[in-house]
Amino acid sequence: MRAMIQLHRQFWFWPLLLIAGLWLALLALPPLAGVKAVYLDTDKLIFLLVSGVLLLAGYIRSREHLRGPWQHIFRQRRAMIALVVLLFFIVCGLLDSVHFRKPLPSQGVTQQRYSVKVLSLLDILLDDMRRNVEKTYSAPLATHLFAKETVTLENGDVERRYVRLKYGGRDLTDPASQKWPNIRDLATRGVVVGAIIWLVLSAGLTAIFARRQRQPVAVMAKRVYRGDTDIPWRSIYLSLLLMLILLAVLLTLSTEYHVLGTDKVGQDVLYQSIKSIRTGLVIGTLTTLVMLPFAIVLGVMAGYFRSWVDDVIQYLYTTLSSIPGVLLIAAAILSIQVYIANHPALFETALDRADLRLLALCVILGITSWTTLCRLLRGETLKLREMEYIQAATALGVGQFTILGRHVLPNVMHIVLIIVVLDFSSLVLAEAVLSYIGVGVDPSTLSWGNMINGARLELARDPVVWWSLVAAFCLMFSLVLAANLFADAVRDAFDPRLREQG
Amino acid sequence: MFAYIIRRVLYAIPILIGVNLLTFALFFVVNSPEDMARMHLGEKRVTEQAIEKWKQNRGYDKPLLYNVQAEGVQVLTDTIFFTKSVRLFVLDFGSADDGRNIGQDILQRMWPSLAIAIPVFIVGLLVNITFALLLAFFRATYIDIWGVIGCVILMSISTLFYIIGGQYLIGKTLQLVPISGYDFGLNSFKFLVLPVLVGIIGGIGAGTRWYRTIFLEEINRDYVRTARAKGLSELRVLFRHVLKNAMIPILTGAVVVIPLLFMGSLLTESFFAIPGLGAYTIEAIQAQDFAIVRAMVFLGSVMYIVGLVLTDISYTLVDPRIRLN
Numbered sequence: 041m042r043a044m045i046q047l048h049r050q051f052w053f054w055p056l057l058l059i060a061g062l063w064l065a066l067l068a069l070p071p072l073a074g075v076k077a078v079y080l081d082t083d084k085l086i087f088l089l090v091s092g093v094l095l096l097a098g099y100i101r102s103r104e105h106l107r108g109p110w111q112h113i114f115r116q117r118r119a120m121i122a123l124v125v126l127l128f129f130i131v132c133g134l135l136d137s138v139h140f141r142k143p144l145p146s147q148g149v150t151q152q153r154y155s156v157k158v159l160s161l162l163d164i165l166l167d168d169m170r171r172n173v174e175k176t177y178s179a180p181l182a183t184h185l186f187a188k189e190t191v192t193l194e195n196g197d198v199e200r201r202y203v204r205l206k207y208g209g210r211d212l213t214d215p216a217s218q219k220w221p222n223i224r225d226l227a228t229r230g231v232v233v234g235a236i237i238w239l240v241l242s243a244g245l246t247a248i249f250a251r252r253q254r255q256p257v258a259v260m261a262k263r264v265y266r267g268d269t270d271i272p273w274r275s276i277y278l279s280l281l282l283m284l285i286l287l288a289v290l291l292t293l294s295t296e297y298h299v300l301g302t303d304k305v306g307q308d309v310l311y312q313s314i315k316s317i318r319t320g321l322v323i324g325t326l327t328t329l330v331m332l333p334f335a336i337v338l339g340v341m342a343g344y345f346r347s348w349v350d351d352v353i354q355y356l357y358t359t360l361s362s363i364p365g366v367l368l369i370a371a372a373i374l375s376i377q378v379y380i381a382n383h384p385a386l387f388e389t390a391l392d393r394a395d396l397r398l399l400a401l402c403v404i405l406g407i408t409s410w411t412t413l414c415r416l417l418r419g420e421t422l423k424l425r426e427m428e429y430i431q432a433a434t435a436l437g438v439g440q441f442t443i444l445g446r447h448v449l450p451n452v453m454h455i456v457l458i459i460v461v462l463d464f465s466s467l468v469l470a471e472a473v474l475s476y477i478g479v480g481v482d483p484s485t486l487s488w489g490n491m492i493n494g495a496r497l498e499l500a501r502d503p504v505v506w507w508s509l510v511a512a513f514c515l516m517f518s519l520v521l522a523a524n525l526f527a528d529a530v531r532d533a534f535d536p537r538l539r540e541q542g
Numbered sequence: 543m544f545a546y547i548i549r550r551v552l553y554a555i556p557i558l559i560g561v562n563l564l565t566f567a568l569f570f571v572v573n574s575p576e577d578m579a580r581m582h583l584g585e586k587r588v589t590e591q592a593i594e595k596w597k598q599n600r601g602y603d604k605p606l607l608y609n610v611q612a613e614g615v616q617v618l619t620d621t622i623f624f625t626k627s628v629r630l631f632v633l634d635f636g637s638a639d640d641g642r643n644i645g646q647d648i649l650q651r652m653w654p655s656l657a658i659a660i661p662v663f664i665v666g667l668l669v670n671i672t673f674a675l676l677l678a679f680f681r682a683t684y685i686d687i688w689g690v691i692g693c694v695i696l697m698s699i700s701t702l703f704y705i706i707g708g709q710y711l712i713g714k715t716l717q718l719v720p721i722s723g724y725d726f727g728l729n730s731f732k733f734l735v736l737p738v739l740v741g742i743i744g745g746i747g748a749g750t751r752w753y754r755t756i757f758l759e760e761i762n763r764d765y766v767r768t769a770r771a772k773g774l775s776e777l778r779v780l781f782r783h784v785l786k787n788a789m790i791p792i793l794t795g796a797v798v799v800i801p802l803l804f805m806g807s808l809l810t811e812s813f814f815a816i817p818g819l820g821a822y823t824i825e826a827i828q829a830q831d832f833a834i835v836r837a838m839v840f841l842g843s844v845m846y847i848v849g850l851v852l853t854d855i856s857y858t859l860v861d862p863r864i865r866l867n
Contacts, residue, residue: 355556355557355560358557359557359560359561359564359843360564361846362557362561362842362843362846362847363561363564363839363842363843363846364802364805364838364839364842364843364846366808367823367835367838367839367842368839370823370827370835371565371568371569371835371836371839372568374827374830374832374835375568375569377830378577378578379577381580382577382580465697465698469700469701472700472702473700473701473702473808473809476702476809477808477809477812477824477827477828478824478827478828479827492700492702492703492706496706499706499709499710499714504710509703509706513699513700513703516700517698517699520697520698520699520700521694521695521698524694524697524698525694528694
């Protein structure tokens with residue numbers, strides 16, 4: 041009985057409860073909602089990763105010495121603001137990773153059929169944007185198409201003029217005079233909604249922290265207001281407010297307008313750039329997930345066992361790193377393309393095919409990028425194995441693999457973490473470049489690289505179609521910048537050599 | 543030293559064999575030449591003859607590793623592995639899908655690549671080191687902090703946007719130089735300015751930050767304190783002592799890339815329509831011309847290994863303590 045009561049004190053208790061809840065929801069909710077769940081390979085890996093991160097977070101919380109560096113990070117204002125921004129991206133990516141197929145209207149007695157179109161939760165949230173497809177280009181917040189079109193009038197005359205959009209500002213009778221007041225009204229509504237959500241959220245959070253620190257809520261709120269807290273809550277709340285207002289304004293405006301215009305086939309650019317978040321995140325995170333086991337096992341083994349093991353592993357990574365990365369990726373992706381082209385039967389939907397290519401890209405990027413980490417881990421292990429505590433363990437007759445697992449591995453994990461966080465942003469950037477070259481994600485996958493690629497030639501038009509590029513730039517830039525700033529904080533906190541200088 | 547270089551070159555051979563086997567596996571084992579032919583010719587409705595002809599044209603109609611029908615040495619030499627992969631070692635790259643000789647093409651196209659890569663490399667290095675020294679001089683002040691944040695911001699912008707932005711701003715709006723294109727001889731200058739400029743600016747963020755860390759690492763050493771204690775001015779300390787001692791880590795990063803310079807930059811060349819090796823590679827990738835990609839992969843790894851040897855040699859030049867033997 042006592043053991044039962046103590047159970048919730050174990051570090052894995054709450055994370056496991058959360059993970060179990062998450063998986064149960066993923067398995068049970070789609071049938072309840074009457075849709076057919078679709079679990080793509082990348083979806084599975086993403087939720088595996090989320091579960092892993094939750095468990096790890098629980099473990100770190102329970103260990104004093106592991107908590108230290110993280111507390112150092114949480115006290116830095118810049119890192120926390122970056123984290124708030126990153127959180128918004130992560131939530132978008134996660135919502136976009138829950139896929140399902142909607143039921144088709146049933147025709148009589150036959151069994152329930154499902155639409156071939158795979159949607160995600162994010163699609164449901166952005167339903168307006170997804171469906172309001174115009175004919176072709178339209179500028180941000182426009183009410184008319186971007187270029188003049190030849191229209192046949194009722195009396196048979198032919199005229200060239202700007203055609204009204206189907207959805208952009210559709211309720212306006214006189215766009216010229218009503219558009220801006222209408223936009224102002226919508227934006228104001230967005231600001232108010234955003235502020236209300238923020239108020240509820242921040243009040244709730246403050247109340248929780250007040251309870252935890254056993255202080256009256258008013259005192260806690262005053263401390264936050266004055267910036268008198270260890271963790272820079274004031275900055276966190278402020279950035280949260282800004283992000284929420286931005287999001288709410290974008291969403292309210294997009295019910296009646298195309299906030300960032302439409303592209304060549306009339307798709308909403310804002311929708312495309314938000315959907316691209318998942319692609320970027322998948323490439324940034326799954327790549328490291330794929331490469332980590334190899335890099336850690338091989339790197340630590342090379343450093344610890346020396347002799348022929350070291351030679352073989354060194355040969356392996358020198359060979360791989362001697363091939364220019366882009367070319368190796370290109371070669372591998374070309375091979376995959378041939379494979380996909382010759383085995384059309386393997387894939388049920390186009391999304392399956394695109395997903396395989398995305399996963400393949402992650403694996404290949406992982407293969408080209410594990411060498412750096414492997415080399416670093418080898419070097420660190422070489423240093424560690426000469427340390428006295430490891431020699432003591434050897435002298436005491438501790439098994440070699442136990443030494444590796446208990447004494448070496450925990451002491452190189454900070455390098456792993458630093459590299460993982462640092463690699464993230466360069467991987468997101470790499471995706472765009474690779475997609476541009478034509479060896480990135482599938483052309484049907486929405487990604488920033490594909491958006492740039494599609495929009496690039498339109499710069500030559502006059503007047504310029506700039507919005508696709510600007511949208512891709514803004515989202516990619518904010519994700520990468522936030523990731524870079526956060527990564528810097530992580531490196532400062534975990535790399536003792538650098539912290540001394542700070 | 544000579545013996546050392548010989549040994550390094552010998553050491554490079556197994557690596558090149560590894561690269562060779564890897565590309566061979568990627569291009570011929572994972573997907574048979576038959577698969578490639580099918581894809582090139584348009585998947586389903588392809589006749590056997592068309593495939594055979596495609597393979598014959600490119601010399602892919604031989605067995606992979608071992609030719610049973612041939613006699614003598616030809617058992618091994620009259621195979622895809624020998625004709626397509628082993629021949630790379632003597633820099634015989636064969637011919638591309640359109641029948642042109644790849645070796646010839648490479649010789650011709652390396653000059654435009656070098657014309658861009660060398661100025662970007664040299665000027666970029668100087669600019670980055672200058673900025674880094676500046677930040678190191680003002681270390682732990684607001685100039686330094688904001689400088690580093692500026693670097694992070696510059697690093698967070700994709701190369702694609704530097705190129706597109708440069709083309710749009712300088713080429714289209716200001717109309718100072720042509721947006722893209724290339725000409726040989728002195729005429730090429732006006733075409734080269736913009737790509738070089740974009741290349742330098744695109745590298746400032748990462749470069750400056752990297753060199754700044756190197757300088758800061760040196761600045762905390764004992765000899766620097768001694769130099770300051772002697773009463774040397776901070777500028778003198780930086781240039782005479784820190785810069786000289788930081789040369790080793792700087793060289794590690796810089797010399798390795800020198801041989802790779804001639805491979806050109808994929809993005810820059812393709813955006814600015816410069817007929818260099820980078821554009822060549824991209825065209826090959828987009829046309830799925832496997833012969834060229836294979837040649838460039840091999841060439842790239844040769845250059846990388848040359849870079850490693852050069853790095854070692856350059857160490858002896860800047861640091862008399864290091865002897866290669």
